[in-house]
Amino acid sequence: MRTGSALLAGTIGLTWAVVYLVTQVFVSPPLGVGTTVAAGTVASVLLVFGYPSALRGPRAARTLRRWSRPRSGSEARPGHEEHGFEGRGVERSRRRIVAGGRRMPLRSGLTADAARRTAELLRPLLGGDAVVITDRELNLAFVGPGADHHEAGGPVRATSVRSAIAKGRTVVSRRASSMGCDDPDCPLRSGVVVPLVVGARVVGTIGVFRTHDQPAPRDQVEDMASILSLHLELAEADRERKLASDARLDALRAQINPHFLFNILNTIASKSRTDPDEARQLLLRLSDFFRYAVRQEGQLAEFAQEYFFVRTYLSLEQARFGDRLRVRYDIDPQVLTAHVPVLTIQPLVENAVKHGLADKVAGGTVTLKARVDPLTRTTSIRVTDDGVGMTPDVLDVLGAGAAAARGAEGARGEAGARGGVGLQNISERLTTLFGERFTLDIQSTAGEGTVVEVRVPLR
Structure with missing residues (x-):
């Protein structure tokens, strides 16, 4: 905390x-609570508004003193002031480079x-007359003099650029002959070329x-190359995370149980003889179900x-199980947007039906509850069933994840039967999307039922 x-x-x-x-101890009888609160509030407001001058002091005066020129006794060395201005100029230049690096479009990848x-x-x-960005083979972009023959999309022509790619280190050219351009009319005379590196690879x-023989400051170009390399690494990590997340989403789509489809089709076939209108409605719902599961884009x-x-x-x-499956919805309207x-909620509900209630003769109830907590800015989704539940061993395996499952051969099969693979897949997807900012909590008691709750950041 600052001193002020x-x-x-x-x-x-x-x-x-x-x-x-004053209001409660020294006065008899004590004043009312409202009076005390009002007096304290007024005094606090006055202190807050008076804080800059009464407590902190005049900031502007200190600022002026900090930047005022030293008196004659402080001006000890000739050129000291000029050196200070030069240092501040370099520092401002570095800050501009860092600020520019934050806005670099290469955060989306090394594209043209x-x-x-x-x-x-x-x-x-x-401070260059021309800037080139290449991959290992082509000039992706060239801005400035020389663009007529160092054209974007064309092959890398400058020997200095090819050398930086091959050697993986900075190449500085101080005269036209060292540039290595094969065009005699090239206006470029000096240059600094720095490789862009992702991991251990020069990309x-x-x-x-x-256009003169004094090259750009090497350290500034290297600093910017380091920033751009970091952006490219982040872009590659983003692509890998997206591919992994898409793969898990595809796995969830593929996991939609074929037996569910066959059972529903058998139910529809049965209904077509006894209630054709309901059979037609079920076919429409089944079409909607698979259309959403297959065509939904994004995470x-x-x-x-x-x-x-x-x-x-x-x-x-419900068309299949009839009265054995009862459903309750408890949805806060704020959650809808x-x-x-x-494909996170449906697998949890499917587990509740398939593994919680299907084996219970009397059936049971599945409850879906969803809430938004504006204070913690989270969305909570809870799926509850009053089915057969799980034993502590199976619950431990599900909670511990794949590593524990590999060491628990006896429980692994039952955990898989309880949807362990689906829960693990969901957990991995949530980790990819939210990092540590989510919870996936499973509670179950054998013979009484299961509760699965997911909390994710409010989006």
Whole structure:
């Protein structure tokens, strides 16, 4: 805590103590609680508004003193002031480079469009007449003099660029002959070329060229290359996470039990003889179910869409189980517009039906409850069944994840039967999407039922 903030907090606390003593201790009879609160509030407001001048002091005066020129006794060395200005200039230049690095389009990957926009941003930042960004084979972008023959999309022509790719280190050219350009009319005379590295791989280069023999500052170009390399690493990590998340989503789609489809088709076939209208409605619902499961794009969807998907699934299961399957919905209307991971709720509900109630002769009830907590900014989804439940051993295996499951051969089969693979898949997807900012809690008692609750950040 800053000194000024601590002083203000202490002063307000002392003020409330004085107000309390005056209104409740020293006065007989004590004043009302409302009077005490009003007096304390007024005093606190006055302190807060008076804080800059009464407690903190005039900030502007200190600022002026900090930047005022030293008196004659302080001006000890000739050139000291100029050195200070030069240092501040270098520091401002570095800050511009860092700020520019934060906005670099290469965060989306090493593409021609991102390279062109990045080169246009870097040209004034790095003080070059021309900027080139390449991959290992092609000039992805070239901005400035020489673009007529170092054209974007064409092969890398400058020997200095090819050398930086091959050697994996910075190449500085201080005269036209060392540039290695095979065009005699090339206006470029000097340059600094730095490789872009992802992991241990050189994926491309950034080059800053000038039309005279004094190259751009090497350290600035290397600093920017380090920033761009970090952006490319993050872009690659994003792609890998997306591929992994898409693979898990595809696995969940493939996991929609074929037996569910066969059982529903058998139910529809049976209904077609006894109640053709209901059979037709069931076919439409089944079509809606698989259309959503297969065609839903992206990793997140509004809860309202997932809710419709779950209700469609449960209506099909109710047609199959009849009165043995009862369903309760307890949905906060605020949840309907919140975004939740696709195909996360339905597998939890399917586990409740398939593993919780299907083996119970009397059937039971599945309850779906969803809430938004505005204080913690989370969406909570709870699926409850009063079915057969799970033994502690199986519950431990599900909670411990794949590593524990590999060491528990006897329980693994039962855990898989309880949907362990699906729960693990959901947990991995939630980790990819939210990191540590989610919870997946499973509670179960054998013979009494199971509760699975998911909490994700509010989107």
